Amino acid sequence: MTTTQATVAEVRSEVRRFLADELAAGSFRPSCDAWIQGHSAEFSRRLGQRGWLGMTWPRRYGGGGRSALERFTVIEELLAAGAPVAAHWIADRQTGPLLLRSGTEQQKQRFLPLIAQGRLFIAAGMSEPDSGSDLASVRTRAVPTATGWRVNGRKVWTSHAHRSHFLLALVRTEARDDDRHAGLSQLLIGLDSPGVTVRTIGAMTGESHFTEVTLDDVDVPAEQVVGRAGDGWRGVVSELAHERSGPERYLSTFPLLTELVSGGATDGETSLADVGSATARLWALRSLSLQVQDLLERGQPTDTAAALVKDLGTRLEGDIIDITRRAAHRRPGRTGGAALSELLGAAQLAAPSFTLRGGTNEILRGLIARGLEA
Ligand SMILES: Cc1cc2nc3c(=O)[nH]c(=O)nc-3n(C[C@H](O)[C@H](O)[C@H](O)COP(=O)(O)OP(=O)(O)OC[C@H]3O[C@@H](n4cnc5c(N)ncnc54)[C@H](O)[C@@H]3O)c2cc1C
Structure with a gap:
């Protein structure tokens, strides 16, 4: 269209x-x-x-x-x-x-x-205590029953499971020594099902959006398998392209930039140059992100470009925090007051997660390198 x-x-x-x-x-x-x-x-x-x-x-x-x-x-x-x-x-x-x-x-x-x-609302149940970057190693298992699947295992770092209705969980439904990406499935598990326990995990920010979800003999009806049983890896890969390529991967600290500029803390030449450089990078990322959305809509492969958006975008998010800190240091009293300090404080506490969630930057660079080689 x-x-x-x-x-x-x-x-x-x-x-x-x-x-x-x-x-x-x-x-x-x-x-x-x-x-x-x-x-x-x-x-x-x-x-x-x-x-x-x-x-x-x-x-x-x-x-x-x-x-x-x-x-x-x-x-x-x-x-x-x-x-x-x-x-x-x-x-x-x-x-x-x-x-x-x-x-x-x-x-x-x-x-x-x-x-x-x-x-x-649906929570993403991919990561487990020993399976983050290497997702294919998930150990949550589902075995067939007369009506569907019985699930046992544990998911961790699951954002907002305590406030969601379903968990889309990546689980192993078949042991496949020949191909570790085969034999995985995605199940939509009702978070109010018997056997589901959700425990919140406090984050440094003071907020508790993380959870650990324990699945103990949870029965999931057959009609809640998404895609073909055993073919869950394909679904996860397609989800990750959506997960890594959108504007949320470079706009997490944008309100800080807006507040910095509107608060007048950027009068100095250096600060102006910093803001100009961040804006140019934002604009380039926006073009790349738009191109990925277009490819996604047309069903084209986007893994490498999506990984690029996330790697470059999350680095920019961190740099916006540094730019604000430097401006605050150079021009104390001209940094926009309480609103800016509050945003800066919260952004600094959230920043370590930017390059981890949705796949770490090290993993993404591996993906980009392989994608460019191919
Ligand atoms: C804010 C936030 C929200 C999240 N929300 C969710 C969620 O809703 N659902 C969900 O399923 N998960 C979620 N996660 C988990 C996230 O996806 C994982 O933290 C991430 O994939 C990394 O996995 P890990 O923590 O197990 O680290 P590990 O995989 O143990 O990695 C540890 C370190 O080793 C490095 N490393 C690992 N393997 C390699 C390699 N092959 N080459 C080079 N370096 C390597 C990594 O880059 C990292 O620095 C969230 C995380 C955060 C921070």
């Missing part, structure tokens, strides 16, 4: 008006890393009512039938404003597209409309 500049401008103004109204009503305060830490089920529902979740999905599944560019415009405005979008983020960004691609008709009808309304 081609989207005109006029449509994009219209969508952008509509989101900005909405955000201004929400800010005026005091429904949120702009924060860094709000797509992970800013959880508000109410805010997500309001986005759903506006048609800003599941935007590109077909209307028959409750989606908006809009273009990828319109969705991109909405999410970059929400992220730039530091709005609380974490509740629906995983379901809207990656589970919905996965269900559209590999889900059954029944799964699409059951899950997609609720996700698009901002009423169904």
